[in-house]
Amino acid sequence: MAAERSGGGDPARTIALLWRKPPEPKPVGRKPKVSVDQIITAAIAVADREGLGAMSMARVAQELTVGTMSLYTHVPGKAELIDLMADAVLQERDLTSDGTWRDRIKHYADRTRAVYQAHPWMRDVSMVRPPLGPGLMDGQEFVLAALADAGLEPRHVTTAHIAVEGFVHGAAASEVDDQQLEEKTGESGDSWWGARQLFWDDYFDVERYPTMTSLWNAGAYDTGGTLSDTVRDSFDYGLEKLLDGIEGGLR
Amino acid sequence: MAAERSGGGDPARTIALLWRKPPEPKPVGRKPKVSVDQIITAAIAVADREGLGAMSMARVAQELTVGTMSLYTHVPGKAELIDLMADAVLQERDLTSDGTWRDRIKHYADRTRAVYQAHPWMRDVSMVRPPLGPGLMDGQEFVLAALADAGLEPRHVTTAHIAVEGFVHGAAASEVDDQQLEEKTGESGDSWWGARQLFWDDYFDVERYPTMTSLWNAGAYDTGGTLSDTVRDSFDYGLEKLLDGIEGGLR
């Protein structure tokens, strides 16, 4: 299921961690073997390599050659750790403001897509109650600024913002799903579809699905490229059309 | 993480189950206590009430007052059961073909949204390697037919199809995330944001986020409605603009 995220924990503690508010100095007491940043880095490394499902507290502790329970001294729990991981990778986008508002939104989409590519486990992190850290906030500011520059009314800026964010994150997530499955199952998307050839042979009903049949006969599915290419092209097309629509609403 | 789905299992077995190919009659042997349909129904009931995370084989078996391992006689494993659940709820859409192509796409979006509302765990089911059952296939045919009627070239129909499907499923998933979290954590979205008021008080940097600040001052965030309303309006807007863009590309 979607990985649970900062649920019961104290919001103030989580937000302080997200913004790396330094804890008041501790002059006495045992020296820490690990830092919050080390934990986040190790957790991201594990999730990158083995998926979010494999990112257990025990596994991260092992990575740092530390006892499992030591992590809980630095991080409230697994849900909060995932928040920290997500905000950290969103910061990698490093957004630069050049060009028209459309260029900037496409830049945002590309950078966000790159984050998902590099960290496929982001697919499993819900962005509905997002980690309110710098990575997320900087991205929001960037998109809002672009939309405001486009000339939308303030009220429409916020509406369009949610639509664009939804499209971008959704597209990036879908695109990455395939790779994630590939890593987990060791089977590529193309091979997966190949193994289901028997569906088309034995179950596909030409009369029930006339449009699919005629599209097939018209060669609409002879793309030449891989599945991933097709999906990426489709999302580029979709974003373009969404921006066309937003732009058209201005006139 | 995203719930794993039909991975290693025999595709032929899964597809036969999806299309309810009746097993050859077994004249002899012990009578089954449960059927595949009963298992699917019980699993959906559990997931509806308690989330996909709580939908364990043991929990479903308990629901049916049957031993856990009995389920494995009828269903290859948990991944395949999730495929069967997903296709079953997609069949609930019951799509009717009236109106313009735009009306039909919006109808599709509404019905799909309703499925996610009724079965929030769908958020966690990846649609990249979808269950090739009647629920999914009927939906695809429906959208493809609408786009073909719009007058798109065959090659553009398939591209637009992926974009629209991505938007609709992505939007429905986002929209539902909130409710899912609400059930799981017992905290509403509005209350969640309220508990993070301290973020705006203590961490929000007006100079770093000028656009957000000015939008706030312009009253763009005084929506009046609940969070869910805002999100739904945004996705209606986004779909409308996406269709505008697709339509505009025809001229």
Next chain:
DNA sequence: TATTGTTTCCGTATGGCCTACGGAAATGGG
């Protein structure tokens, strides 16, 4: 009725997960 072949039912066991609890170990100051 007793036997046999077939099918379903399901108890057990393995190896994983998160994290509450509380004691052990380390550290700097008096």
Next chain:
DNA sequence: CCCATTTCCGTAGGCCATACGGAAACAATA
């Protein structure tokens, strides 16, 4: 040296999927 403080971490409880193999139910046959 002692002690307050802080971090480290072993244990334990209660979840999960599913491989394995024997027990139980049933129809046909003898």
